[in-house]
Amino acid sequence: MTLLVLCDHDRGVISDSAFEALTFARSIAGSENLSLQAVLIGQGSEQAAESVISFGVETVNVASHEFLIDYGPEAWGETLTQIANETSAKIIVSCGTDRGNEVLAHVAARLEMPFLANCRKIQIENDSSTATRIQWGGSLLEDVTSNAGVQIFSVEHHSTEPEADASSGSGSIVEFKPDLDSALTRTLVVDRVVRTHGITLTTAPIVVGGGRGVGSAEGFAPLEELAEEIGGVVGCSRAVTNNGWRPHSDQVGQTGNRIAPEIYIASGISGAIQHWVGAMAAKNILAINTDPEANMVTKAGYAVLGDLHEVIPAITAEVRSRRNA
Numbered sequence: 403m404t405l406l407v408l409c410d411h412d413r414g415v416i417s418d419s420a421f422e423a424l425t426f427a428r429s430i431a432g433s434e435n436l437s438l439q440a441v442l443i444g445q446g447s448e449q450a451a452e453s454v455i456s457f458g459v460e461t462v463n464v465a466s467h468e469f470l471i472d473y474g475p476e477a478w479g480e481t482l483t484q485i486a487n488e489t490s491a492k493i494i495v496s497c498g499t500d501r502g503n504e505v506l507a508h509v510a511a512r513l514e515m516p517f518l519a520n521c522r523k524i525q526i527e528n529d530s531s532t533a534t535r536i537q538w539g540g541s542l543l544e545d546v547t548s549n550a551g552v553q554i555f556s557v558e559h560h561s562t563e564p565e566a567d568a569s570s571g572s573g574s575i576v577e578f579k580p581d582l583d584s585a586l587t588r589t590l591v592v593d594r595v596v597r598t599h600g601i602t603l604t605t606a607p608i609v610v611g612g613g614r615g616v617g618s619a620e621g622f623a624p625l626e627e628l629a630e631e632i633g634g635v636v637g638c639s640r641a642v643t644n645n646g647w648r649p650h651s652d653q654v655g656q657t658g659n660r661i662a663p664e665i666y667i668a669s670g671i672s673g674a675i676q677h678w679v680g681a682m683a684a685k686n687i688l689a690i691n692t693d694p695e696a697n698m699v700t701k702a703g704y705a706v707l708g709d710l711h712e713v714i715p716a717i718t719a720e721v722r723s724r725r726n727a
Contacts, residue, residue, distance in 0.1 A: 404489040405436040406463075408482055408496040408505060409454055413472075414446025416453050419497035421564035424457040426524075426557045427495045428567060431458075434526050436492060439463060441485055443478050444470040451575045458567035463489070465578045473501065474590035479508025481580040486513065488578070491552060493526070498556035510554050518546055518555040526553070541675055560662040560683035601635060603652065608634030609663045611654055611681070612642060615670020615691065615710055619647040624714045625669065631721045637661065639677050655680040669710040673698025690714070 407427050409420035424440065431438035439461040440454045447464040454462055465481045482505060486494055494509060496502035498520040510517035522543070523534040530549045536558055537544045603609065610629040612622055622636060629636050637654040638647070654661055656679040666684035671677060673689070673696055681687065682701075689702035690710045699705045706713050 403436055403492040404439045405431040405434070405493040405495065406482070406486055406489065406491045407438070407440050407459075408478075408494070408502060409440050409442050409450070410497065410499065410501055411442060411444075411446060411450045414449035416450045417497075417499075418564060419499050419502065419559060420454065421457060422559070422562045423495050423497040423502070423557050424454060424459065425565050426562045427493075428458045430493065430495075430524060430526060434492070437461065437489075439489060441465065441482055443481050444472065448575075455573040456566045457564075458569075459573045462573060462575045463578050464575055465580055467580055467582050469582045469584065469587050469590075470580075472591040474587055475501075475504045475508055476589050477582055477586040478505045479512060480582060480586055481578075482506075483509050483512040484580045485578055486552065493553045493555075495554075496556050498559045502556050506554055506556055513552055513554070515550045515552045515554055516548055518548060518553075520558045521555045522558045522561050524555060531555075538675075541679075559660060603635055603637050603654070603659045604661055606635040606661070607664045608632050609637045609654070609661055609666045609684070610634050610714075611637040611639070611666060611668045611671055612648075612710075613639040613669070613671030613677075614641040614645075616642065616647070617670075617711075621711070622648065624711070624718065628667075628714055628718045628721075631718055634663070634667075637666075639671050639674075653680075668698050668702065669714060671698050672696050673701060 405427055407423050410417040437460050440459045441463045442450055443465045451462040451464050463485050469477050496506050503519050506517055518533045518535055521533045521535040525532045531553050533546050535544055610625045612625050625636050638652045640655050642648050643650050643653045656676040658680055660680045662683035665686040666681050667688045669690040687702040689698045689705045690713050691699050694707055
């Protein structure tokens with residue numbers, strides 16, 4: 403029997419989230435004596451297959467079909483279901499990204515099995531599992547027990563540090579041709595528009611965030627200046643996008659982007675739970691706020707109590723001064 407890991411990729415470029423899921427699943431496969439197998443679906447899978455073998459994968463199932471040109475949740479879900487049946491999968495795992503959760507939901511529906519999303523910890527005993535998963539955007543931890551014939555769960559995004567398996571051997575790559583109906587392509591990516599190049603909000607090592615306290619769209623200019631100086635990007639809270647100061651693509655939060663930079667500089671942000679959900683995976687948080695009781699200030703590892711319109715330019719000036727010293 404097998405443990406299948408759905409590995410997300412973008413036309414052959416593996417997502418870091420796939421490595422998180424593989425790292426998390428590897429110890430489970432070892433303890434349960436299951437064959438750890440990866441699943442890559444769609445165009446570019448062949449190029450991406452080699453990069454997952456170093457994570458202890460025995461077999462990489464590469465699925466191709468004329469309907470699998472780009473991402474489609476129904477077609478991907480049916481493909482993964484067929485691979486699960488073919489390999490007698492006991493456990494199916496993905497990272498808890500929007501795409502990972504969407505595909506596993508389709509798989510669970512097809513197999514008529516429960517699906518545990520965004521799990522932080524999994525313990526398998528005999529034919530049952532106990533999972534600790536996040537609810538309400540991370541404000542609640544829930545313990546759940548499942549006795550399903552096929553265990554299906556996603557791993558909380560950014561909760562696992564990807565780590566290759568030094569003892570990994572040479573895994574095999576197996577082609578899989580699913581039997582797909584054209585009706586499955588009614589939800590399918592058919593076009594793409596590139597809005598950003600280089601580092602993005604979700605991949606940046608440094609994020610400079612601004613909230614309602616910034617005051618206006620023009621008020622983000624000093625934040626942009628600081629971000630440029632320190633190699634970061636600018637994010638914002640939902641209040642900012644609601645006011646039309648920044649596009650929704652810049653939003654950090656439960657209904658925006660979830661980030662995990664080395665440091666998040668949150669300026670003028672109160673830190674409502676919806677925003678905290680998107681920022682809590684940051685390695686370090688520096689809050690700049692005039693309110694010492696603001697949620698972001700109390701949760702941050704570091705805080706500057708002051709006016710962001712004075713503090714941000716001062717930081718930028720100090721960075722430039724030290725660089726030129």
